Amino acid sequence: MDITDFYDTFFEEAEELLADMERYLLELDVDEPDTEHLNAIFRAAHSIKGGAGTFGFDVLQKTTHLFENLLDHTRKGELKLRRDIVDTFLETKDMLSDQLDAYRNGDEPDQEAFERICKTLQQIALEEIGRDLDGGAAPVPAPEPEPEPATPSEGAGGAGRRIVTLLNVGEKDRQLLVEELGQLGEVVTHGGDEACYEITLASTIDSDDIEAVMCFIVDADQVKIRDAENGQASEVAPAKSEPAAKAAEPAKPVEPARPSAAAKPAGDAKTAKVKAKAKGGGESTSIRVSVDKVDQIINLVGELIITQSMLDQTVSELEGAADSALLNGMSLLQRNARDLQESVMSIRMIPMDFVFSRFPRVVRETAAKLGKEIELTTEGESTELDKSLTERIIDPLTHLVRNSLDHGIEPPEVREAAGKPRTGKLVLSAKHQGGNIIIEVIDDGAGLDRDRLLAKARENGLPVADTMSDDEVWQLIFAPGFSTAKAVTDVSGRGVGMDVVKRNIQGMGGHVQIMSTPGAGTTIRIVLPLTLAILDGMSIKVGNEMFILPLSAVLESLQPAKEDLYAMAGDDVVLKVRDEYLPVVAVHEALDVPNAKTELTETIAVIVQGEGRRYALLVDDLVGQQQVVVKNLETNYRKVPGVSAATILGDGSVALILDITGLHRLSRAKKEDRRPERGWQTLEADTDKVLEI
Amino acid sequence: MNQTNDAALAAAEAYNREFLVFSLGDEEYAVDILKVQEIRGYENVTRIANAPDFIKGVTNLRGVIVPIVDLRIKFHLDKVEYGGQTVVIVVNVEDRVVGIVVDGVSDVMTLSPDQIKPAPEFGVTLSSDFLSGLGSLEDRMLVIVDIDKLLTSDEMELVDRVAE
Structure with a gap:
């Protein structure tokens, strides 16, 4: 068994964890953070760290390590959250995504970015809680990627000795485990029988991480890890793993950053329990299947339904003599076929939530960059859309949202002057209508400026006339190279994009409509036809x-x-x-x-x-x-x-x-x-x- | 020597192509057999509104919606009748499946390259662009249709050109 076989599993799991992390970070109320959420974020970072360490993804491990420590302080209330800190956390999360991608592609992550984010995290630690993250062992002005990760368990004492006991593990697995442990540290002695096999390991690695590695091969309750130095047994059953590891830590030299850890074993035990539960549930909740296979099933089921309908019709035309058993069979077949069809169709459908959930982040960041105050509302998250369409709609939609934020919604002062609330409203909605899926981006901004659009169009040499209907004028914004933005910002205004948005949507067989009222806002409506339903x-x-x-x-x-x-x-x-x-x-x-x-x-x-x-x-x-x-x-x-x-x-x-x-x-x-076609305005x-x- | 012979034989075989021969009125046409998916009867065609008259509509071919084109109408033949002999040749063209209505299918012919003469420049109804040539077979003449070009051409109105 090669450890690289598990890479994919790790990448997928880590990706999910990061997505969770982002969701919780966005939901965080800065003033009264929900402890459960903080714990969840911490756990996500912790799990990724564990995996990264196992697979030797150094940079990822170090980053998550720093992050995890900071989060640990946060959940204990030692670090007071602020908006900018949450932003930094989000940035860190992005960095982790990038690193993950790099590893997935077989590259090394961007070193510079890594150093920067470490510095930022250190800075927060120093400023907010007055201590640095790595423990007092080494004063770290700017954490250089040292050969040895500065994990807290490492300390100044060097490699700690641990005795790993394997219970009821077969010969083959034992050998594998010894080999694996050999990669984590130095195997000093090993011996014993199947019922109880002891390995003494000199390693700098956390008991948690050792356990993580071993759990690929054996169950957690088959493994016991204890510290050789103080002899304190620490059974590594999942529910107890954290407090056990924590309890072992204070025994190691100089660790000023974590003295409170041991004082709170009860809380940690709870966290660990939740984690174990989540882990157990996650294994069987999903499988990955190629879309082609699903499509094939959908087609076949479609055929089945048609055949069933044909049979049904033939049976119903049978003159009186139709056997009641045949009729019963037919109605049963019909019901089963429908159920089968419904279940199969639902495989491909995913709720729009999948798309909408990334927008709080986009809006938050764009709004901050533009100095605007925006309230985002989403409607119809449960509207289901074919997966292939959901994936393709993300980019155009992101562009439209950015555009609304940049050009649509005015800065707070302007809004106040116009008698509107300071905070602009942006609504994302999805619904099924008339066999179409309609996705709307609605803002209550200034609306489109007919005269300016026409003027700009003339400037660009587009054929326009003053008599054009509003509808036609609005469509001008989709012309290539068209931008009425007074200044080009890094958010939008270069005029590339809207034409791409239109092309993308047309490529999906849909179209875009614009409804705009001066002073009251703009609604951009994407109408997508059903391609599969x-x-x-x-x-x-x-x-x-x-x-x-x-x-x-x-x-x-x-x-x-x-x-x-x-x-x-x-x-x-x-x-x-x-x-x-x-x-x-x-x-x-x-x-x-x-x-x-x-x-x-x-x-x-x-x-x-x-x-x-x-x-x-x-x-x-x-x-x-x-x-x-x-x-x-x-x-x-x-x-x-x-x-x-x-x-x-x-x-x-x-x-x-x-x-x-x-x-x-x-x-x-x-x-x-x-x-002339009636304009949308009416x-x-x-x-x-x-x-x- | 043997090798050269084999190669020559293989080359000759590669050039010999098989064609499905079908009739439209009294004329005989041929299409590359490799383009033909199946032959079936003409039935159950659902009309499509506002389509050109030679597009008879669409039909259900084992769950796939296939357009049906009547080449007799397209080629302005006098007599267009639908009866027991009327067949639909289902062809595969550029990943699309299209059915073409013809008066009858006669046989499959193998033509060697020297039996295929270039098509002369003529034709108002059937541009020579859509012909791969004329096949001469003793006293018969086969009009070899380049079915790819014909069915994907703009005038057949079967394919959406990238619309603005």
Whole structure:
């Protein structure tokens, strides 16, 4: 067994720990820090240190070591937290990530950065608690990466002797362990039998770390480590490991930094217990599987569902004679197939929280850099999105958030002068709507400046006219090289980026909309289509053709009465539904369906909602509701206007899934409507209402 | 000597290509057999609105949505009928699967390079860009279609060009 086999496990675990660490750091209330959180942060640092030491990642180990000590003081209340200290901690966490990445890529971490962060941490220790982190053994002005890590257990006394006792460990594992221990220090003697095997080890390494190494091969309760010098037994069962190690420490020479450690064994024991629990739970909670495999399963299950539907249909057509056992079997099959499909689909879906959770950090840092006060709210964190999309949305979204902070939200003084609260609001929201996923970045800043955008566009030689609709003007910010920022900051303003954002989102098959009101703020809305999902659909019939409407878009359906239909500007028709006038979209017109009902009062109006607007879709018949597997039309064909995707019905035929806004656009185009598109501004009220729901 | 012979034989074999021959009206066409995935009947095609008339719609090919193109309409043939003989050749083109409707599939032919003549410059409906050549086989002439070029061309409107 080679220790490098465990590298990957360590990297993954460390990454998770760092993510936890960041989350807790961000949640920390500086004035009244939650002890549990502090403990969690400390534990994360401690675990990483242990692993780093085991694998010989010196720099990582040293950094985490300093960090851990500082955190230890923090959780004991000896170090008073301040915002800037938390910032430093966050910075340290980033540094640890970088180091981890470097090791993962087989590089050495950046030495300079390492020295800098060590210095910073030392500084905090010296200034805030008046002692340095490494214990009094060596005065450290700037911690040079010395050959020997300055761990507290090392002290001036040199290598301590420990007796490691192995209980019930087989011959093969014993040899391995002796070898491993040989790498940690000098094995002085070893001998014994299977029931009890003793190894005397001269090593500078912490009992904890020795235990960590051994636990790769044997269970923790098979190992006992005690200090040879004072003979104090320290059983290294997980629940007791920490106090035991701590208790052993004071026996070693000169250790001014940690005298309080022994005084608090009870608290530490608790921490250790929690840690053991977390460790035990973590092993079986997840496995890593390649996305290809998952996709294959999803496809196969999709096929299964279709076959099952076909069977179902055939059975239901059997004349009376159908065996009841067959029918029972069929309904069981149906239920199981659906359950299977749901479970399989959920594998790929991850909540938006995965994306949103990194924004508190981005906002905090950007706001600090810009000297602005920002309150970030996130909505719809549980909205699930396909993993591949979540990963790809992060960069564009980060860019949009930075942009909102930089250009959107004004500095506090300006806001006060404008009669707004000093603190700017930034909202990140996600929701499913009409078969799309809508992600919005909403700020209550100054809004876009139409005149400035137009002026800038002219300057850049873009073809613009004063008569352009607001919507078109807003879209100018996506033009390459376009920036109206008065000054280029390191946050944004270079004009690269927004065009990349747009391209990225288009690359995912989505689009970006901008809604802006001067003085009141800007909303940037990313609309992503579903590329992979099952959809609750409503099947409708027009002529002899079957279509699917996303059920989430359907609000209600009704038979239009003659007195509620109003003709408008030629052949446009609106339908009055409870004091609201909705544009009427006849599906047969938009999609050229032959043999459809043309008499308006004979049709059924389905009230649907797409991108914040409502429409009345005229269809011939409602057929029923069913779950459908969304199949991409673009895989082998191309985008079809008015259609978002396709699905396969129970009889094996293909039905198109309608895209409501696209349908409306299509029907307008058909009517050769030359009225300019209504700007978003007029729709603002409408949109807000939708958001509140 | 033997080696040279073998090499020559291998080279000749490499140049001999197999084609699937199909008919459109009275004309005979051929496509590279390696592009053909399968042949199936014409059924259950869902119409797509606002598409050109030669795109008949999409169908379900074991869970994959495949567009169906009627080459007879594309090539302006007089008689376009759908019956028991109408078949769909499912081809694989640039990682896409497309079905083409033809009047019938006759056989698979092996053509040697000297049997393939360059296509003359002609054609309003079928640009010679989309032909790999003309195959002459005794008294028959096969129009060898470069199915890749044809189906991915702009005029087939099957592929989204990078849209702005």
